[in-house]
Amino acid sequence: METKAVTDVTHLARQLIACESVTPATGAVFDAMEAILAPLGFTISRFVAGEAPDGPVENLFATRGSGSRHFAFAGHLDVVPAGKGWTGSAFEPDERDGLLYGRGAVDMKGSIAAFVAAIGDIPEDAGRISLIITGDEEGPAVFGTRALMEFMAERSIVPDLCLVGEPTSVNTLGDMMKIGRRGSVNMWITVTGTQGHVAYPHNADNPIPRLCAIMSELEKVRLDNGTDWFQASNLEVTDLTVGNEAHNVIPGEASARLSIRFNDRHTGDGLVRMVRSVAELHGGTVEAIVSGEPFLTPPGDFSAIIAAAITEVTGVEPELSTSGGTSDARFLSKLCPVVEFGLRNATMHKLDEAVEIADLEALVEIYRRIVRKALEMPAG
Ligand SMILES: [Zn+2]
Known part of the structure; x- marks a missing residue:
C-alpha cells in the first residue's frame, strides 16, 4: 500500500482532492498531506495562523535531507469554492476518459501530488528538499505564505531555489513557465x-x-x-x-x-x-x-534547468512569461530565485476542473529531472 501511495501520482492526487479544502483551509487536507510525506522521511511542521474572516489558515513546512543545495517546492492545498453545476461531485475525485476530475485537480493538488511522486526515489543524501505548503493562496493570502516565511526566517531556513507548482501551462503541458509576475x-x-x-x-x-x-x-x-x-x-x-x-x-x-x-x-x-x-x-x-510587488527571476541557470527538463519530457519549448495575476511567488522571491511551472490551466477555477492523467505522469518526470539537476548545481 505504501509503495503505491508514494509512486502513483493519480492515487496521491485523489487523496488530496477528496479533502474538501475551500480557502482558507485547515485540518483534513493537511492530515492527508502529512500522512503522505511522513513515510518519505520528512520532518513536518504544521501551524494554524489568523482568525476569521481571513483565517484560520493552516500551513505546513516539510523538510528532509542535507547537503550543499536546498531545493524548495511551494504550493497551496486550498481551493476555490466548487460552484454549482458539476457533472460529478467536486470533492469526490473521478476518473473518466483519461481525465481526473475534482476541484484542485490542476490548481494545484495535482502538481503537489506530482512533486511528491517525483521525489519518492531521490535519495536523501542528494540534497535538502523542502515543501512550503499553505492553506491560503486563493484567499487574501494574509496568513499563508507570509506566515510560512516568518516561520522559516525564525529558523534561518533559506532555500537556494524555489519552484512554485502553479498551473502555468496554457495549451499543452510545458508551453509556458513564469519567471516573474506583475x-x-x-x-x-x-x-x-x-x-x-x-x-x-x-x-x-x-x-x-x-x-x-x-x-x-x-x-x-x-x-x-x-x-x-x-x-x-x-x-x-x-x-x-x-x-x-x-x-x-x-x-x-x-x-x-x-x-x-x-x-x-x-x-x-x-x-x-x-x-x-x-x-x-x-x-x-x-x-x-x-x-x-512585481518580481522577476532573470533567465539563468535555474530557468534553463526547468526549460531543459520540460523539453526532454514533452518535446515542447516553454515560453518564459511574466503574464497573469499575482501568485505567492511574489513573497517567496524575497528568499531566492523563484520560477513557476505546472499543469495546463484551462479548467482552473471552473466547473468540472480536470487534469489529463498523462499530464500528471509527465509532470512527475519533469519535476524529478528539475530536482535532480537543481541539487547538482554548484553552490553559491
Ligand atoms: Zn493556484
Whole structure:
C-alpha cells in the first residue's frame, strides 16, 4: 500500500482532492498531506495562523535531507469554492476518459501530488528538499505564505531555489513557465465638495468636475513601455461613483476606483505617491492597498534547468512569461530565485476542473529531472 501511495501520482492526487479544502483551509487536507510525506522521511511542521474572516489558515513546512543545495517546492492545498453545476461531485475525485476530475485537480493538488511522486526515489543524501505548503493562496493570502516565511526566517531556513507548482501551462503541458509576475495596487480616490441646489451653484461646490480632471490627467500618464521581460504597466479606472438620485442636487462627494498592474520599473508605494500627487492638486484624497510587488527571476541557470527538463519530457519549448495575476511567488522571491511551472490551466477555477492523467505522469518526470539537476548545481 505504501509503495503505491508514494509512486502513483493519480492515487496521491485523489487523496488530496477528496479533502474538501475551500480557502482558507485547515485540518483534513493537511492530515492527508502529512500522512503522505511522513513515510518519505520528512520532518513536518504544521501551524494554524489568523482568525476569521481571513483565517484560520493552516500551513505546513516539510523538510528532509542535507547537503550543499536546498531545493524548495511551494504550493497551496486550498481551493476555490466548487460552484454549482458539476457533472460529478467536486470533492469526490473521478476518473473518466483519461481525465481526473475534482476541484484542485490542476490548481494545484495535482502538481503537489506530482512533486511528491517525483521525489519518492531521490535519495536523501542528494540534497535538502523542502515543501512550503499553505492553506491560503486563493484567499487574501494574509496568513499563508507570509506566515510560512516568518516561520522559516525564525529558523534561518533559506532555500537556494524555489519552484512554485502553479498551473502555468496554457495549451499543452510545458508551453509556458513564469519567471516573474506583475505587481498589483488598488486605489480609491474621493473628492469631497459641498452639496447644494443646482439653481444656486454659488452656494455649493461640485466635486464631479474635479474628479473628472483627476481621471483625465491619470488617463494621460504613460507608466512605461514595457521591458525585455514585462509588458507595459497599465492603469485601469474600474469604477466611478456619485450615487446622486436627484436631478436638482449638486452632490457632496464623488469617488473613483482604479487598479494598476505594474512591472519592475515601479513599486506599489511609488505609484500611490504618483496618483496622490495628481489627486491632491484637485483636492482629492487617495486610499490604497498594494496587493503585490512585481518580481522577476532573470533567465539563468535555474530557468534553463526547468526549460531543459520540460523539453526532454514533452518535446515542447516553454515560453518564459511574466503574464497573469499575482501568485505567492511574489513573497517567496524575497528568499531566492523563484520560477513557476505546472499543469495546463484551462479548467482552473471552473466547473468540472480536470487534469489529463498523462499530464500528471509527465509532470512527475519533469519535476524529478528539475530536482535532480537543481541539487547538482554548484553552490553559491
Ligand atoms: Zn493556484
